[in-house]
Amino acid sequence: MKNFFSILIAMFIVSNTIQAAQKIDTVFTASGKKHKLYYSIPDNYDASKQYPMVVGLHYCGGSGIQYRNALTLLSDSLNYIVVCPDNSSNQIPDANIDIITAAADTARSAFNIDAGSMYLTGMSCNGEVTFRQGMNKFYPFRGIFPWVPWISDNNFSAYKLDSDMPIVLAVGTYDSNFKTLMSLYDSLKANAANVNLVLVPGVGHTLSFNEFGATMIHCIKYLNSAKNIEIAAAKPISMINTDEEKQVEIPITASNSKNIKVKQVLSVNGVFESTTTYDKTSNKAIVKIKPVAGKSGVGKIVIEASEAGDSAIAQTVINVRVDKNVSVKNEEMKALKTTLAPNPAKGQVVLSTPSTANSFELLDISGKILIQVKASGSQTMLDISKYQAGVYFVKTNYSNTSTLEKLCIQ
Numbered sequence: 554m555k556n557f558f559s560i561l562i563a564m565f566i567v568s569n570t571i572q573a574a575q576k577i578d579t580v581f582t583a584s585g586k587k588h589k590l591y592y593s594i595p596d597n598y599d600a601s602k603q604y605p606m607v608v609g610l611h612y613c614g615g616s617g618i619q620y621r622n623a624l625t626l627l628s629d630s631l632n633y634i635v636v637c638p639d640n641s642s643n644q645i646p647d648a649n650i651d652i653i654t655a656a657a658d659t660a661r662s663a664f665n666i667d668a669g670s671m672y673l674t675g676m677s678c679n680g681e682v683t684f685r686q687g688m689n690k691f692y693p694f695r696g697i698f699p700w701v702p703w704i705s706d707n708n709f710s711a712y713k714l715d716s717d718m719p720i721v722l723a724v725g726t727y728d729s730n731f732k733t734l735m736s737l738y739d740s741l742k743a744n745a746a747n748v749n750l751v752l753v754p755g756v757g758h759t760l761s762f763n764e765f766g767a768t769m770i771h772c773i774k775y776l777n778s779a780k781n782i783e784i785a786a787a788k789p790i791s792m793i794n795t796d797e798e799k800q801v802e803i804p805i806t807a808s809n810s811k812n813i814k815v816k817q818v819l820s821v822n823g824v825f826e827s828t829t830t831y832d833k834t835s836n837k838a839i840v841k842i843k844p845v846a847g848k849s850g851v852g853k854i855v856i857e858a859s860e861a862g863d864s865a866i867a868q869t870v871i872n873v874r875v876d877k878n879v880s881v882k883n884e885e886m887k888a889l890k891t892t893l894a895p896n897p898a899k900g901q902v903v904l905s906t907p908s909t910a911n912s913f914e915l916l917d918i919s920g921k922i923l924i925q926v927k928a929s930g931s932q933t934m935l936d937i938s939k940y941q942a943g944v945y946f947v948k949t950n951y952s953n954t955s956t957l958e959k960l961c962i963q
Contacts, residue, residue, distance in 0.1 A: 583655035591621035593635035603667040610675030626766030696776035725756030732919040743943035821852035897961035
């Protein structure tokens with residue numbers, strides 16, 4: 554096999570150097586079958602130098618050549634070798650995971666790959682494979698960056714959420730599975746996973762948009778970031794019955810604090826507006842959040858801080874909830890407050906109300922209703938044993954209003 558690739562590469566080499574970006578189409582063997590394999594090779598490939606590698610897994614209904622072509626910018630801009638196996642438009646089953654390992658090993662036999670700079674990405678059904686198998690660390694990838702992985706529900710028990718595998722979860726805000734993926738991100742954070750979130754506003758479940766290649770490059774920058782910049786964790790924000798602006802200050806620590814740039818990305822439109830600036834005097838990101846009049850909902854603000862050239866990049870995510878549906882005055886609201894005990898909780902939580910409630914709902918951070926139960930007197934037991942660790946909300950429904958309390962599940 555190695556001799557075959559030596560001959561193949563020689564076809565493109567002049568004085569041991571490829572003179573123009575090349576796309577190479579070949580085959581390899583995995584699971585006892587031959588599969589097509591598609592490469593993108595950077596300009597001026599030099600066999601005496603080591604190169605980073607990205608293995609890309611196409612979506613169901615797609616192909617290796619299509620995904621390779623979409624990822625070619627990684628070769629052109631970052632000098633990465635892109636390797637895309639083809640699995641006949643299907644998801645790669647667990648029994649045939651060697652399709653991924655064999656593709657990577659084949660590339661390592663053919664090219665001078667940096668073993669410490671190998672990455673895995675994939676889209677949709679094979680984005681799910683990227684996430685699930687990558688978190689299991691089945692191959693020595695340095696990091697993974699699934700694009701819109703297709704995960705069907707909020708039961709994440711099949712995934713190793715506490716893995717230390719570096720991951721960038723990349724999602725279009727119009728993706729049909731967006732709420733589930735935001736719940737997945739919250740669960741990863743609750744399990745102290747090494748995760749960053751890249752949101753692409755206005756994009757759905759597709760790779761056919763102009764910024765796809767740039768988005769993948771952005772993910773890699775997170776995985777390769779120097780560790781000389783930190784941004785403090787942000788607390789969730791609840792804005793109940795108000796249209797007033799709220800300001801949040803988030804400390805940033807960096808080796809060159811005067812050369813920091815910050816930006817924000819919102820997960821939703823029409824619920825709240827936000828601006829983010831960097832104060833060089835205090836070394837803080839200043840985030841101003843203002844609810845949209847008459848609107849309720851939940852969303853995230855990804856605050857990103859980076860040094861010049863993005864050699865160091867870090868983020869924090871603010872979870873924002875806006876609720877305009879609570880119709881009672883603040884004094885009456887306090888009298889209706891539901892006590893959650895214990896909180897944080899694991900297994901069960903007791904809901905205690907000073908007044909007679911009609912029902913309770915358990916909501917995830919996206920606002921999805923997970924549980925609906927009728928109130929049973931002044932105390933109601935809620936079974937939360939099947940839910941992953943993370944931030945949730947308990948909504949208490951009365952005859953003419955409702956209240957909302959944050960619940961942390963361990």
